[in-house]
Amino acid sequence: MWRVNQARTLSKVRFLPIFAVSRRFLSATTVFQKKGKENGSEQDSSPDVVSNLQSKISPANQVPWYLQVVEKPPQSGPQTQLQTIQLPQGSPDSLKTITEFLRDKLALENILVFDLRQDKESFTTACSRIGDFMVLATGKSGKHCHKSFVEVNTLLKNIFMTVGDVEGNISAKELRKRQRRLARRSNLNRSAQATLSRQSALSDCWYMIDCHVDGIFVNILTENRRHELNLEELYAPESDRHLYERGPDAEASEQLDDDDNVLAGLRRLASRHQQRFYSTSASQDHSVYKSLLQQDFKRASQHISSPSLGSLKSVTQALETIQEGTEIDVNNWRRIFDRCWPLYVSKAEQDEYWSQRLYFFKLLNCAAPKRASVRAFLTDYLVLKAAQGGQLSRNDLCEFLQSVVATLKDDKTTDYWDLVAYNKLVVDAIKLYQVNNPEVIRNEQVVCGLIDTMRYTNSKTTVCLHAVYELIDFISEEFQARVPDSVVKNILTLLAQRHDWNKLFSFWAKCQGKTADLRPWPIFLDTFTNFADRQWMQYLINEGHLLWIKRNGVKITPELRTSLARLFSLAEPSGVAYKDLYNYLVDNATTA
Structure with a gap:
């Protein structure tokens, strides 16, 4: 007071x-x-x-000078004009509200809007698949970008009654952690340039906001970060991407910051295997095809813009039409094919993508069976398809078994232990079907393929695994109603080549059905005429095995009549000893 x-x-x-x-x-x-x-x-x-x-x-x-009001003179000169934002046709009113708010209230610059509603398959990012509109805007500083994100989120709450999701928002606590982490690295970077690079890395930022309104995504970036990422090339229509493309020279000239820049590290890691391009066209696919015909993998890699089905077809077509006798570089072919393979394949395109991959590995195995082994076929196709959620089909297993059989035939030095090694791969392939498709083992084509992978026939003898007899017993028990004719023919041929006639007769007896005799008699008789000697033919006739045709009421078809005539003529060329039996079986039996 x-x-x-x-x-x-x-x-x-x-x-x-x-x-x-x-x-x-x-x-x-x-x-x-x-x-x-x-x-x-x-x-x-x-x-x-x-x-x-x-x-x-x-x-x-008597008014003090600091309280006197000074009138400013009217400003002269041109006023700053607001940017005219070009909106796509048929865009919702919410897009206009958000873009005008970015321009008028937040003073963001260089606002671009890209329409993602059409031709979504030409884009390479996940948000372009789920979003309809992509907005890009430039802020003056990192604080300006952060403040703009807060205001955009407030707008979404007040007008659209929703809360946006943001990527790239870093709190003050997280920023202090990064600064302490950078301070611990001071011994590695003491130069003034490194200090400036840290400050620039902290000042540059990128906020990506999912507005949850009509599929609108908003990207707010600083000028340096926008130039570095070049998002326009990602989201521009295919017809306009050439306006934003940057060649490899411009990309190589960019200096990326090594200090706490995760994005830069990921880009460097990706650049070791592929160059950063996003546009694809038929001309580029043709360039890939022409380069691969000469096995110029470096040049072909430069023409591959992004993983696509067109690039896969170009690689497969080049491998198919390459000149015969050319030495194949298997590792580079596999590497260039995997370069074209996407990380995620939609369900609508799975069949076409996996068919191309199957055909590619079949061609590679045929061109270089030793270097492109069956093991690579198993791991790079069957195991990969199962791991990526693809449905393994019966045709996939049959193609794999055929590749094993082809490899066995081409290798003239195959022995018993090679069959054991291949059989382990076949078992691994069958295990992949135990959960989703266990019935595939009872398929006719699969059973025949399994039998073929367990034997090897050369000019002198037939080598087979001991487990093939267990497989024959399994088939006899599983197909109690009727064993398919192709399976019967395959087993009879194998046993005849092994001259295991006792096992042959035993299997043939088990093939007889409980109600009617539906066994393929012409195949049975032709097996003896093709592989047996005269002694075993006479044994077949003398022991009364042919009388089952009469007893079971088997229909005499023209094919069966021809097989009987051939058997009797080879067993007794004069045709006198078995003439009455032949007439009894043919004339007095049921005819078709």
Whole structure:
């Protein structure tokens, strides 16, 4: 209270001399004017002097200088024009509201809007598959971008009643952690350039906001980060991507920051295997095809813009039409094919993509069976397809078994232990079907393929695994109604080549059905005529095995009649000893 009273007293004392001087001066001037009038002499300058003095001590000049309002002169020159935002045709009103808010309220610059509704398959990112509109805007600084994200989120809450999801938002706590992490690396980077690079890395930022409104995504970036990422090339229509493309020279000239820049590290890692391009066209696929015909893998890799079905077809077509006798570089062919293979294959395209991969590995195995082994076929196709969620089909297993059989035939040095090694691969392939498709083992083509992979026939003898007899017993038990004719023929041929006639008769007896005899008799008889000697043919006739045709009422087809005639002619060329039996089986039996 004492201080307040003291301040008031000082203010009165401060203005008291001015007030006294002004009263004394006014009284003196009035006296001077009166005397002048009495003497009859008027001075012209006295009123002006008085008025000037009075104006100088007028109360208006008692306002302190820091409280005086100074009017600014009107600004001259051109005003800044607002950017005209081009919106796609048929875009919703929400897109116009958000883009105008970015321009008018947040002062973001260089706003671009890309339409992602059509031709989604030409884009390479996940958000382009689920979004309809991609908005790009540039902020003046990192703080400006962060403030803009907060305001955009407020707009979404107040107008659209939703909350956006953001990627790239870094809190103050996280920023301090990064700064401490960078401080610990001070021994590695002591130069001023490294310090500046850290500051620039912290000032550059990128916010990607999923607005949850009509499929709108908003990207807010600083100018340097926008130039570095070049997102326009990702989201531009295919017809306009050439306007935003940057060649490999421009990409190589960019200096990426090594300090705490995860994105830069990922880009460097990806650049070791592929160059960053996003546009694809038929001309590029043709360039890939022409380069691979000469096995110029480096040049072909430069022409591959992104993983696509067209690139896969070009690689497969080049391998198919390459000149016969050319030495195949298997590793580079596999590497260039995997370069064209996408990380994710949609369900609608799975059949076409996997058929191309199957055909490619079949061609590679045929061109270089030793270097492109069956094991690579198993791991790079069957195992990969199962791991990526693809449905393994019966045809996949049959193609694999055929590749094993082809490899066995081409290798002239195959022995028993080679069959054991290949059989382990076949078992691994069958295990992949145990969960999703266990019935595939009972398929006719699969059973025949399994039998073929368990034997090897050369000019002298037939080598087979001991497990083939277990497989024959399994087939006899599983196909109780009727064993398929192709399986019967395959097993009879194998046993005949092995000259295991006792096992042959045993298997043939088990093939007989419980109600009717539906066994393929022509195949049975032709097996003896093709592989057996005359002694075994006579044994077949003398032991009465052919009488089962009469007993079971088997229909005599023209094919069966021909097989019987051939068997009797080879067993007894004169045709006298078995003439009556032949006539009994053919003439007195049921005819078709």
